[in-house]
Amino acid sequence: xxxxxxxxxxxxxxxxxxxxxxxxxxxxxxxxxxxxxxxxxxxxxxxxxxxxxxxxxxxxxxxxxxxxxxxxxxxxxxxxxxxxxxxxxxxxxxxxxxxxxxxxxxxxxxxxxxxxxxxxxxxxxxxxxxxxxxxxxxxxxxxxxxxxxxxxxxxxxxxxxxxxxxxxxxxxxxxxxxxxxxxxxxxxxxxxxxxxxxxxxxxxxxxxxxxxxxxxxxxxxxxxxxxxxxxxxxxxxxxxxxxxxxxxxxxxxxxxxxxxxxxxxxxxxxxxxxxxxxxxxxxxxxxxxxxxxxxxxxxxxxxxxxxxxxxxxxxxxxxxxxxxxxxxxxxxxxxxxxxxxxxxxxxxxxxxxxxxxxxxxxxxxxxxxxxxxxxxxxxxxxxxxxxxxxxxxxxxxxxxxxxxxxxxxxxxxxxxxxxxxxxxxxxxxxxxxxxxxxxxxxxxxxxxxxxxxxxxxxxxxxxxxxxxxxxxxxxxxxxxxxxxxxxxxxxxxxxxxxxxxxxxxxxxxxxxxxxxxxxxxxxxxxxxxxxxxxxxxxxxxxxxxxxxxxxxxxxxxxxxxxxxxxxxxxxxxxxxxxxxxxxxxxxxxxxxxxxxxxxxxxxxxxxxxxxxxx
Amino acid sequence: xxxxxxxxxxxxxxxxxxxxxxxxxxxxxxxxxxxxxxxxxxxxxxxxxxxxxxxxxxxxxxxxxxxxxxxxxxxxxxxxxxxxxxxxxxxxxxxxxxxxxxxxxxxxxxxxxxxxxxxxxxxxxxxxxxxxxxxxxxxxxxxxxxxxxxxxxxxxxxxxxxxxxxxxxxxxxxxx
Numbered sequence: 001x002x003x004x005x006x007x008x009x010x011x012x013x014x015x016x017x018x019x020x021x022x023x024x025x026x027x028x029x030x031x032x033x034x035x036x037x038x039x040x041x042x043x044x045x046x047x048x049x050x051x052x053x054x055x056x057x058x059x060x061x062x063x064x065x066x067x068x069x070x071x072x073x074x075x076x077x078x079x080x081x082x083x084x085x086x087x088x089x090x091x092x093x094x095x096x097x098x099x100x101x102x103x104x105x106x107x108x109x110x111x112x113x114x115x116x117x118x119x120x121x122x123x124x125x126x127x128x129x130x131x132x133x134x135x136x137x138x139x140x141x142x143x144x145x146x147x148x149x150x151x152x153x154x155x156x157x158x159x160x161x162x163x164x165x166x167x168x169x170x171x172x173x174x175x176x177x178x179x180x181x182x183x184x185x186x187x188x189x190x191x192x193x194x195x196x197x198x199x200x201x202x203x204x205x206x207x208x209x210x211x212x213x214x215x216x217x218x219x220x221x222x223x224x225x226x227x228x229x230x231x232x233x234x235x236x237x238x239x240x241x242x243x244x245x246x247x248x249x250x251x252x253x254x255x256x257x258x259x260x261x262x263x264x265x266x267x268x269x270x271x272x273x274x275x276x277x278x279x280x281x282x283x284x285x286x287x288x289x290x291x292x293x294x295x296x297x298x299x300x301x302x303x304x305x306x307x308x309x310x311x312x313x314x315x316x317x318x319x320x321x322x323x324x325x326x327x328x329x330x331x332x333x334x335x336x337x338x339x340x341x342x343x344x345x346x347x348x349x350x351x352x353x354x355x356x357x358x359x360x361x362x363x364x365x366x367x368x369x370x371x372x373x374x375x376x377x378x379x380x381x382x383x384x385x386x387x388x389x390x391x392x393x394x395x396x397x398x399x400x401x402x403x404x405x406x407x408x409x410x411x412x413x414x415x416x417x418x419x420x421x422x423x424x425x426x427x428x429x430x431x432x433x434x435x436x437x438x439x440x441x442x443x444x445x446x447x448x449x450x451x452x453x454x455x456x457x458x459x460x461x462x463x464x465x466x467x468x469x470x471x472x473x474x475x476x477x478x479x480x481x482x483x484x485x486x487x488x489x490x491x492x493x494x495x496x497x498x499x500x501x502x503x504x505x506x507x508x509x510x511x512x513x514x515x516x517x518x519x520x521x522x523x524x525x526x527x528x529x530x531x532x533x534x535x536x537x538x539x540x541x542x543x544x545x546x547x548x549x550x551x552x553x554x555x556x557x558x559x560x561x562x563x564x565x566x567x568x569x570x571x572x573x574x575x576x577x578x579x580x581x582x583x584x585x586x587x588x589x590x591x592x593x594x595x596x597x598x599x600x601x602x603x604x605x606x607x608x609x610x611x612x613x614x
Numbered sequence: 615x616x617x618x619x620x621x622x623x624x625x626x627x628x629x630x631x632x633x634x635x636x637x638x639x640x641x642x643x644x645x646x647x648x649x650x651x652x653x654x655x656x657x658x659x660x661x662x663x664x665x666x667x668x669x670x671x672x673x674x675x676x677x678x679x680x681x682x683x684x685x686x687x688x689x690x691x692x693x694x695x696x697x698x699x700x701x702x703x704x705x706x707x708x709x710x711x712x713x714x715x716x717x718x719x720x721x722x723x724x725x726x727x728x729x730x731x732x733x734x735x736x737x738x739x740x741x742x743x744x745x746x747x748x749x750x751x752x753x754x755x756x757x758x759x760x761x762x763x764x765x766x767x768x769x770x771x772x773x774x775x776x777x778x779x780x781x782x783x784x785x786x787x788x789x790x
Contacts, residue, residue, distance in 0.1 A: 053783055061779055144783045152778040 089214030127436030325480030337412025449545025633749025
């Protein structure tokens with residue numbers, strides 16, 4: 001089957017802007033200047049060669065006595081990344097990575113029941129997906145051979161997966177058999193290359209990282225620090241046996257400042273600043289980054305002297321990045337509507353969220369809140385968003401989904417693996433899981449609140465609420481930890497083992513910037529704030545929102561926070577560039593009742609000698 | 615020896631090696647095997663045929679290339695080695711050679727070394743990396759071909775996979 005000749009270009013729906021952008025981020029700049037060239041590695045010849053192999057497999061690939069493939073899909077990804085990292089004014093590492101990856105997915109059976117979304121016990125790698133790298137020089141012969149091998153491999157895995165799924169259902173582990181495995185969707189064709197701005201050069205990135213990291217020199221309170229800068233693009237092509245043939249390109253630049261210190265009782269303290277944009281023009285300039293670095297240093301110094309929070313149960317104001325974090329870690333995981341893979345044990349199944357699965361049509365949040373996810377948006381509250389895409393990873397066109405309106409759940413984010421009969425994909429297949437299926441997940445998550453007030457007024461409401469509850473103070477959370485960024489490579493094996501034993505993976509990461517707020521308005525920095533699991537019902541008691549909106553981009557990692565901590569973070573200490581580009585656009589949120597414990601987990605012996613600075 | 619002394623070996627002889635982040639352990643550097651008496655390699659094959667006949671064996675084995683191997687040096691487990699040949703041949707008493715696959719060499723070091731009967735004049739050198747408790751370090755080994763009176767082989771691991779179902783694709787059009 002030749003790829004179609006006509007072109008479908010999906011519309012870009014601008015995000016709804018609400019109020020004042022949060023300072024000090026820069027407003028999104030429209031793309032200007034020359035765009036880069038199309039790919040030299042993945043040309044029409046390459047795509048035609050892969051499509052020919054796909055057709056051959058679809059008509060001839062069969063093991064006698066076993067089902068044939070009924071659906072084959074290819075994703076070709078070309079990644080080009082420039083990374084630089086520096087510490088104390090000197091480069092610690094820099095690199096360019098450029099690779100092309102071909103991934104094949106095969107389905108056997110039929111849409112009513114196929115091999116998909118099933119985790120084979122003790123063999124989760126059998127998921128009907130196989131991948132191989134292609135050369136950077138476009139070579140159709142090699143591309144076709146590569147397609148031959150990965151399709152064969154994925155087909156054999158699909159057969160093993162299907163057999164295991166049939167056996168598991170026979171043994172009594174079956175879920176409702178009325179739900180099909182796979183939905184029928186229209187093919188999408190859009191073959192014009194999407195051209196983006198060229199990457200910032202390694203030299204430019206290196207110079208920026210060095211200049212900003214020098215700010216941390218000779219700072220007694222800082223144990224370690226680094227500044228990393230990235231510029232990357234990711235081109236994707238999708239080909240399926242349904243006739244889908246689409247290409248899209250993602251472009252992002254990012255900057256990361258991370259610093260750590262230690263309190264007198266040994267507790268490790270981490271702070272970070274992370275920003276992404278479409279290009280470096282969307283990022284803070286050098287002077288602003290130096291200012292952020294100074295703020296991080298001052299915060300670490302203040303935290304080192306701050307008291308540990310004692311147990312708290314009461315109203316909490318999640319402000320700025322704090323609001324982003326509570327949404328990201330406590331609410332977003334429940335917005336997917338794809339069923340948990342079959343074959344997982346209950347502990348593993350818990351990581352999939354799913355608290356809202358049976359609640360469509362019901363009130364799940366406070367009536368002043370509405371939530372939408374919009375992968376077609378490039379801008380949110382005036383800031384660049386990196387979480388957009390034209391087509392999801394299953395070949396379904398992206399679209400804005402209004403999930404929750406005035407607190408009532410209308411729909412969840414779905415992929416082509418339905419959770420009920422008649423359900424269709426709404427173009428949100430981005431996250432993969434054991435069993436090989438894509439799970440509906442948020443990318444550009446817009447939280448809007450009615451009755452927004454100025455931030456200062458919301459703080460006053462917090463203290464009033466706290467007083468009404470008989471509490472001496474209220475609590476503000478301004479930032480959560482992110483193990484993808486703050487993990488230190490220097491943990492000893494003993495400390496890592498201790499971490500595995502003491503970490504409750506169901507909890508959000510610790511809050512690394514939190515304040516007690518007293519009735520007289522005084523704010524006192526505290527440390528060791530760890531949220532308990534935020535129950536879904538807590539979201540019905542969002543008693544205030546701000547006018548100020550925070551837009552925050554991040555890369556959602558596949559690994560859990562604990563796994564990231566154990567493996568020293570993401571992407572070797574550079575700005576994370578692997579993961580799912582995501583964003584949260586939200587006002588500050590005042591929740592009526594949240595449980596927080598004060599913990600000094602993370603205690604390590606202090607260095608014996610003083611820091612060697614003049 | 616590295617700087618961890620053991621009984622009878624109180625000093626380092628400059629072989630403490632490691633990859634970054636790991637403590638140093640005494641490791642190989644450039645290992646050189648030399649012999650006092652040697653024969654041309656072609657004579658080794660002739661001597662192998664004589665040995666096959668003497669032992670009344672149906673065949674002997676020739677190994678000309680390996681992919682790697684490992685040795686267990688822990689006190690708890692058997693201190694045995696395994697070598698993974700890539701090119702292995704059966705040599706029959708009539709001199710006929712047959713390429714075979716699916717065989718690994720195993721054994722214990724002392725028995726294997728005591729089984730050496732002859733060595734070739736020609737020396738080959740292998741450059742590569744070796745992994746152990748202190749990580750991966752570059753190493754080399756230079757040695758003549760060796761004729762052993764006795765060696766143990768075992769069935770090699772075969773992955774439970776089939777060849778691709780379809781034949782390789784043909785491309786009529788060459789890339790420019």
